[in-house]
Amino acid sequence: MPVLPWDHILVTSCTVQRRVTKSQFWDELGAEERNRFLADLSYLDPEELRDHCRGAAEAASRCSSPQDRLDELMEPVPMEFIGGVCRSDKKTLDDWENEGFLQISLNRVAVLLLAGGQGTRLGVPYPKGMYNVGLPSGKTLYQIQAERIRKVQELASTRHDSMCKVPWYIMTSEFTLEPTEKFFKENNYFNLDPSDVVMFEQRMIPAVTFDGKVILEGKGKIAMAPDGNGGLYRALVDNGILEDMKKRGVQYLHVYCVDNILVKMADPVFIGFCVKKGADCGAKVVEKAYPAEPVGVVCRVDGVYQVVEYSEVLPETTALRGPGGGLLYSAGNICNHFFTLEFLMDVAQNFEGKLKQHVALKKVPFVDAKGTAVKPDKPNGIKMEKFVFDVFQFSRNFVVFEVLREEEFSPLKNADGAPVDTPTTARRSLLNQHYRWVLAAEASFVDPQRESISPPKSGTELDEDSQPTCEISPLISYFGEGLEKLLKGRTLESPFVLDESLAEEILRAS
Numbered sequence: 001m002p003v004l005p006w007d008h009i010l011v012t013s014c015t016v017q018r019r020v021t022k023s024q025f026w027d028e029l030g031a032e033e034r035n036r037f038l039a040d041l042s043y044l045d046p047e048e049l050r051d052h053c054r055g056a057a058e059a060a061s062r063c064s065s066p067q068d069r070l071d072e073l074m075e076p077v078p079m080e081f082i083g084g085v086c087r088s089d090k091k092t093l094d095d096w097e098n099e100g101f102l103q104i105s106l107n108r109v110a111v112l113l114l115a116g117g118q119g120t121r122l123g124v125p126y127p128k129g130m131y132n133v134g135l136p137s138g139k140t141l142y143q144i145q146a147e148r149i150r151k152v153q154e155l156a157s158t159r160h161d162s163m164c165k166v167p168w169y170i171m172t173s174e175f176t177l178e179p180t181e182k183f184f185k186e187n188n189y190f191n192l193d194p195s196d197v198v199m200f201e202q203r204m205i206p207a208v209t210f211d212g213k214v215i216l217e218g219k220g221k222i223a224m225a226p227d228g229n230g231g232l233y234r235a236l237v238d239n240g241i242l243e244d245m246k247k248r249g250v251q252y253l254h255v256y257c258v259d260n261i262l263v264k265m266a267d268p269v270f271i272g273f274c275v276k277k278g279a280d281c282g283a284k285v286v287e288k289a290y291p292a293e294p295v296g297v298v299c300r301v302d303g304v305y306q307v308v309e310y311s312e313v314l315p316e317t318t319a320l321r322g323p324g325g326g327l328l329y330s331a332g333n334i335c336n337h338f339f340t341l342e343f344l345m346d347v348a349q350n351f352e353g354k355l356k357q358h359v360a361l362k363k364v365p366f367v368d369a370k371g372t373a374v375k376p377d378k379p380n381g382i383k384m385e386k387f388v389f390d391v392f393q394f395s396r397n398f399v400v401f402e403v404l405r406e407e408e409f410s411p412l413k414n415a416d417g418a419p420v421d422t423p424t425t426a427r428r429s430l431l432n433q434h435y436r437w438v439l440a441a442e443a444s445f446v447d448p449q450r451e452s453i454s455p456p457k458s459g460t461e462l463d464e465d466s467q468p469t470c471e472i473s474p475l476i477s478y479f480g481e482g483l484e485k486l487l488k489g490r491t492l493e494s495p496f497v498l499d500e501s502l503a504e505e506i507l508r509a510s
């Protein structure tokens with residue numbers, strides 16, 4: 001596999017001159033390609049790159065060795081340490097929610113979306129947030145998230161008679177920045193104030209061969225990949241985001257991943273829980289569904305809280321059972337994290353360089369010796385990634401908050417046809433939730449012949465194909481609230497889509 005001749009990169013004392021004129025394909029490149037190639041290289045520091053290549057090769061050779069395994073050192077999070085929706089009475093939950101709304105109303109809460117991933121498993125050529133899972137409204141994940149932000153702002157403002165804002169920080173990468181920006185502009189930022197939507201880019205790092213050489217993806221292009229969602233902490237500093245947060249008075253951050261259709265943006269209950277507990281760092285979890293489910297688990301390793309990723313633990317460990325018969329490692333990470341700004345500043349100043357580099361062996365497209373593009377069918381390269389949750393170990397007061405899967409977690413990872421986490425399962429989760437909300441608001445459904453449809457017995461699984469279709473705009477209800485005044489006692493027909501104009505019509509008529 002051709003690799004870049006790093007011997008031809010010259011380092012001088014005052015400037016870093018990069019010369020790639022002896023690169024195998026240099027003579028074949030046109031002026032523009034050469035300029036682009038040199039521009040790409042100008043972002044790489046030769047010393048850092050050399051360390052990166054060496055480190056990647058060493059880490060890859062170590063990663064399958066038994067002494068690098070965490071399994072032996074893992075222990076579950078003690079139950080009494082986990083707060084959560086099921087374990088708490090209504091009054092406690094209300095207290096947390098009130099606290100969360102108060103903090104939001106004081107403009108102290110922001111959300112941060114991790115959207116720099118390539119979404120390889122879903123297999124679409126655009127950012128995942130632009131995906132439309134086939135809801136009756138046709139809304140994309142980005143639109144749903146934007147509308148939840150608008151609603152949570154409105155709810156907090158109404159409760160506390162303020163005009164609050166929840167800034168939306170979006171971390172993108174070279175792959176996702178341009179299309180994401182374009183999409184938001186085309187959609188008028190979904191009626192959010194554009195100055196409250198802050199996009200920034202994470203760094204890219206070269207993919208490396210197993211013997212530590214940079215891979216050429218094209219004759220004049222190095223294969224680069226985003227540095228993992230833990231690249232967040234460097235990107236926050238690189239792009240002056242922590243300063244921006246400080247200027248706006250943000251103190252608490254809800255960080256989440258792009259693909260969970262049920263995500264509660266700036267969740268007041270979670271924020272309130274973390275604030276009341278005095279936490280500097282927190283994670284939302286759901287009970288893991290089955291041993292091989294591809295979610296990380298929150299646990300302790302050598303006495304320190306952290307997430308152990310599904311790809312880094314042996315199947316026999318994931319299958320272990322606890323005394324009650326449930327999975328021993330059951331605190332499934334849903335990539336919803338809480339951080340104080342103070343903690344993030346501490347990480348930026350003192351800990352970023354200590355974050356673990358995780359090794360992923362990947363199929364990296366490359367050009368062969370003749371310059372022909374090759375798509376390998378087995379892993380040929382190493383991508384190094386940092387993980388967003390690897391800062392938990394530096395927390396002084398880390399908390400875990402358990403929520404109900406059917407209310408808060410349905411990720412979109414795979415294309416339709418896969419058994420789990422597909423557009424179909426995501427759509428179903430949302431429509432089922434909205435159907436439950438409508439039933440709780442004491443509305444009922446009739447079929448096309450006006451025969452009434454009996455609600456499902458409690459405990460039975462909902463089924464999209466045989467039950468009424470029902471979608472509620474986040475602009476009408478953030479989490480099921482406020483529906484009674486619109487729907488109580490009404491008879492509805494499927495498909496029922498409750499948006500702003502229908503809500504106005506109902507209110508006018510009543």
Ligand SMILES: CC(=O)N[C@H]1[C@@H](OP(=O)(O)OP(=O)(O)OC[C@H]2O[C@@H](n3ccc(=O)[nH]c3=O)[C@H](O)[C@@H]2O)O[C@H](CO)[C@@H](O)[C@@H]1O
Pocket residue numbers: 114115116117118171173202226227228229231256257258259294295296297307309310332333334335387388389411413
């Ligand atoms: C490392 C990490 O967090 N793993 C979690 C992630 O796994 P999973 O393997 O599903 O992680 P993804 O690759 O989907 O990445 C999670 C999020 O990080 C973003 N991203 C990824 C790579 C990158 O360089 N930049 C970037 O911003 C993605 O766009 C996505 O929004 O979600 C699961 C729940 O769904 C959790 O159980 C896993 O513990």
